[in-house]
Amino acid sequence: MTLLLGASTVGLILALLALGVYLSFRIFNFPDITADGSITLGAAVTASLLILNWPPALATLAGFFAGVLAGTVTGLLNAKFRINGLLSGILVMTALYSINLHVMGKSNLPLLEETTLVTQSESFLGMLFGPGDVGVFGWEVNQRDAAALCLAGAMVAGVGMILYLFFRTEFGTAMRAAGDNPQMIRALGGSVDFILIFGLAVSNGLIALSGSLLAQYQGFADVQMGIGMVVWGLASVIIGEALVGSKSTGIVITGAIMGSLLFRLIVAIALRWGLDPNDLKLITAVFVFLALVVPGALAALRSRAGRAR
Amino acid sequence: MLEVSGIGKTFHAGTPNEVFALRDVSFNLLEGSFLIIIGTNGSGKSTLLNAVAGTFPLDRGTVSLSGHDMTKWPEHRRAKLIGRVFQNPYSGTAPNMTIAENLAMAARRGLPRGLAWAIPRTLRSELRDRVRTLNMGLEDRLDNDIGTLSGGQRQALTLLMASWLKPDLLLLDEHTAALDPKSADQVIRLTHEIIKRDKLTTLMVTHSMQQAVRLGDRLIMMHRGSILHDIQGAEKARARPEDLLQRFEDVRRREQLDAPVAEMLGKTYV
Numbered sequence: 001m002t003l004l005l006g007a008s009t010v011g012l013i014l015a016l017l018a019l020g021v022y023l024s025f026r027i028f029n030f031p032d033i034t035a036d037g038s039i040t041l042g043a044a045v046t047a048s049l050l051i052l053n054w055p056p057a058l059a060t061l062a063g064f065f066a067g068v069l070a071g072t073v074t075g076l077l078n079a080k081f082r083i084n085g086l087l088s089g090i091l092v093m094t095a096l097y098s099i100n101l102h103v104m105g106k107s108n109l110p111l112l113e114e115t116t117l118v119t120q121s122e123s124f125l126g127m128l129f130g131p132g133d134v135g136v137f138g139w140e141v142n143q144r145d146a147a148a149l150c151l152a153g154a155m156v157a158g159v160g161m162i163l164y165l166f167f168r169t170e171f172g173t174a175m176r177a178a179g180d181n182p183q184m185i186r187a188l189g190g191s192v193d194f195i196l197i198f199g200l201a202v203s204n205g206l207i208a209l210s211g212s213l214l215a216q217y218q219g220f221a222d223v224q225m226g227i228g229m230v231v232w233g234l235a236s237v238i239i240g241e242a243l244v245g246s247k248s249t250g251i252v253i254t255g256a257i258m259g260s261l262l263f264r265l266i267v268a269i270a271l272r273w274g275l276d277p278n279d280l281k282l283i284t285a286v287f288v289f290l291a292l293v294v295p296g297a298l299a300a301l302r303s304r305a306g307r308a309r
Numbered sequence: 310m311l312e313v314s315g316i317g318k319t320f321h322a323g324t325p326n327e328v329f330a331l332r333d334v335s336f337n338l339l340e341g342s343f344l345i346i347i348g349t350n351g352s353g354k355s356t357l358l359n360a361v362a363g364t365f366p367l368d369r370g371t372v373s374l375s376g377h378d379m380t381k382w383p384e385h386r387r388a389k390l391i392g393r394v395f396q397n398p399y400s401g402t403a404p405n406m407t408i409a410e411n412l413a414m415a416a417r418r419g420l421p422r423g424l425a426w427a428i429p430r431t432l433r434s435e436l437r438d439r440v441r442t443l444n445m446g447l448e449d450r451l452d453n454d455i456g457t458l459s460g461g462q463r464q465a466l467t468l469l470m471a472s473w474l475k476p477d478l479l480l481l482d483e484h485t486a487a488l489d490p491k492s493a494d495q496v497i498r499l500t501h502e503i504i505k506r507d508k509l510t511t512l513m514v515t516h517s518m519q520q521a522v523r524l525g526d527r528l529i530m531m532h533r534g535s536i537l538h539d540i541q542g543a544e545k546a547r548a549r550p551e552d553l554l555q556r557f558e559d560v561r562r563r564e565q566l567d568a569p570v571a572e573m574l575g576k577t578y579v
Binding site: 170171176180181184185186188189247 | 384427
């Protein structure tokens, strides 16, 4: 049970990453590799501030805005300096590696004694139910695990809701249109450059928020923690799309959250069955490759079969 | 109203692919007039339209509309004054968004976009009413994605979107060229209605001699990046497709003559 609970919590935390990746990859069709750096940036900024005894909520918010800044830089490189989108992301990601080391001062920052959002929600839960384990559907659950799960769930639900509502505003529809048909929104007076920069800022803000929560949950920030994260996020989005089978924004947002959750659970179970953790990133990459190629190949096969008949 | 003076544009300047797309083009357009632009392939007619729309920076000259010098304005800023319909029916609408969402964005052309609902309830009934004027039955499909519509339906919607807020200038870039004859007819009829009803100042590029003589009150014929003929008033009203074709034929014959003559002169003197 602890295993599933932990996996679900990480899944929900990384759902924020998936939402950020959805924004850049799916809305703008922009392969934003900045994610690998900004998730660590969020973790690094929040961890450093927590050690300076900042209130956890403020430290988390600062992590979010650090990501916003990183995304803005990527957007500017692409929109203003006309640097290829992939390269813009790689440049910022590479720069962030050094910046993250500077922010943390060393390559790993433990948060053992600090007050974090997780310890705060734990004491909040303690106030509600009294000390000791919490009973969930008959299982006795460690209070800290339960608190972390609730915190992550509330955070993701809130962000998902805000994102859904945002996409129905004037600016939000313009953002979707900018990804769908930039020429059209330009002809209707929308600055595609500005919209893209704003979108990447929000995307990386969410990804940094994910990193910030992850650091607080696992109790440390590490300069290596971001490696391959963009592929994680993409895998979640793809699983989500397969789960819900719809392109409508609200449903896809829910799908990305479900995808992240499901992906983490599958990984946790596979690791339990003896999967070598070192193979995890390879398997993730192969999975994303298959998810990208198989639907197209199936369609081609089907149309060929149709013609043969 | 629209003042285009001395504009020039060279693509790939200084390379073997150098193209003089526009050479010193000037004209003024009065408010409410409807100018047709025709020309051979590569004559610069679409380039002229794009120069007014601001798709690329000009090498020389100025473009001003309604008293604003727009020469330095980026495309999206000019959109405040200009409505556009493109040649490609896929260009004017966002295919993965609904008809209602597309129209709602057109209802904010050139206006600031904030965090208000994109489709407030008050707009919804207006959307329905104005889509009904297209007579395509689309008013009951407002929540369908535009990508599910035909090219003709999309162009009709794009036209509606371009004229939703009355533009100071309407740009039509061969907007029926990619449609089947029946849809093209329908879109042209709609174009005519909207322009007449709203008294829109219009620039229309076309490849169809029929459209060129039937529509508009002024006609410009382009060739090699310059204005060759400017036909207005009674002369435009009298013009027939054969007259225009004759003028194209004249151009062609002159060029056929030119090339061998140039070659001969070259051989003799170089």
